Amino acid sequence: RYRCGAEHQTTPDHQKNGGGGMSSWIKPTVLQVYSFSMSMPLIAFVLNYIIYDERIFKDIKVWLISFPLVFILGFLSWSGHVAIGNAIRKRYPGLEQSKLRIMLLVFAIIPFMSLSIVLIFLLYNQVGVLGYQLAESDLKAGLLVGFSVNLIFETLFEADYALGKYKESVEEKNRIGELAVQQEFDTLKSQVNPHFLFNCFNTLSSLITEDRQKAESFLNELSKVYRYLLRNNEDGVSTVENEIKFIQSYYQLLRTRHGEAVQLNIEIDKRYNPYLLPSLTLQLLVENVVKHNSLSKNYPVVIDIFTTAGNKLVVNNNLRHRVVKIKGTRVGLDNIRAKYKLLNKEGFQAMSDERNFTVILPLIWSSAVENKTLNTNKIKPQ
Template sequence: MAYDYLMLYYVYEKPQLFDYPIQSVRKHILNVFAMGFLFFLWIVAYTIYKTTTQIKNNKMDRMEIENTLKDSQLNALKGQINPHFMFNCLNNIRGLILENPEKSREMITRLSEMLRYSLAKNEITTIVLEEEIEMVENFIEISKIQMEERLNFTSQIDKNTLKLQIPPMIIQMLIENAVKHGIAKLKGGGQISLQTTLKHNNLTILVVNTGILTIDKDSTQLGIKNIEKRLHLIYGEKASFKLEEIKNTVIAKIIIPIL
């Protein structure tokens, strides 16, 4: 009986003696849950970090592969230019050797200057437009040696465009195409005009020549395809190339974004 009164006394009068062990257990349990929750958060954070890092690395690897492939494709396309241009010029020189040796020598000199230029720029994706214009002028002089008065060339070059970057030989190929498929087929010859303008952060290159838009049966259209592929590889959908005929005049128009 005395024991019962003693227990009642401790329960009601000294409850802290019984609460202490319970609070200690609760505290330990809460600590275990807290540690577990923190460990769970660490696992989640680590998983997110590793996943993000892996995605980033995969993206960088994919971009590196794409850039390497793009460079390889561009180099292959640039490799098509020299043989194509050489073939046309050597044919012209062959026709002049017996007829006019002096002009043929001048033609060879200008051709060597152009080849030196193209070799120097072979590993470059873009050049300043001013350098390309010099290339075009050499090509025009070579063509005039053969066609004489049948070829009339004019240009309107916006001074603000001279230092802008463009793919090498892209204008020269347009001019070459105009001479070969336009002026050369006209008995009385014709005119080629080159114009560059800068508007709304876009460079517009316009080549207009007398003639009609025809595609020879045996033509590979190498120059046109080359231009289209290089523009797409460098600028994607931001650049455009259009070739059309309006009233016996062929118009080639290239629009390039200023990067």
């Protein structure tokens, strides 16, 4: 008895995976090609054994004629399965469409597989390949083998396709989340510059009427500081070293306006220089100190900035309460708190008593920030 059915089986299986991610729906995926290449020799052997029984071990013609024919027919059948499967995946690519996609694959692949098996048997019978004659048992065996092979490989391909789509959806979700965080961070940054400018222009306006020479000096310092501010506010975080340099420049503005009524003491352990904190944090805190305290040369407001154990930067000032309190917008503290929250960094504290107001800023090691979604050098809205 000579039988013919397995060659078709391999081809359908390998087509299954994934036209959804392909540039052309007719192009096979790597997994499809790999599966076909690995499984076809074994399937061809099984097929020829079903067709020719023990003759496969005795007649060299089976290897020279039937085996190449099985490969050719198998390749044609596999190409058809690839086109059908990938076309369905391209038409219904979403994970939410998996049930519909699987149903369409079942109703398309099984008839195609069955038709391929029947045509192969008819061809072998009609041509009489090496004396083959069609037998009903051969046809049943061929259909059973074809169905089994298709079931295994189609399940593998669909699982691989679904897994790839799931990874894409997770990556896209993460990307959207990163962009949302970046947009929120950009919003916080945009609050700083107008806030800073508004207060500086108020100061400049006052100086123009009080002392034109001081006003001119203030304006020169302001232009230098604002250029520095623009550069450093482009990123979400800045090094302690850069923040200290900036606050020293900003302090010159305060000295121009208020003289010795505001005093600044800085004591920073150099080992903390490369550590990071949200950009312009110190400027916001110092600005708030000046805004909410009564300034007098005889009773100066003293601002101390220093580092402590545990990777912390402390900003402390004595309190000189104004007779008429200014209603604050809380842009400063809320802005800093929000930035630390977006950076997933705990430890920010703002405390006060009758004499002092203290803010504790947790410092961040630079390598940790590189892994945060807020690293603006890596996350830019498209």
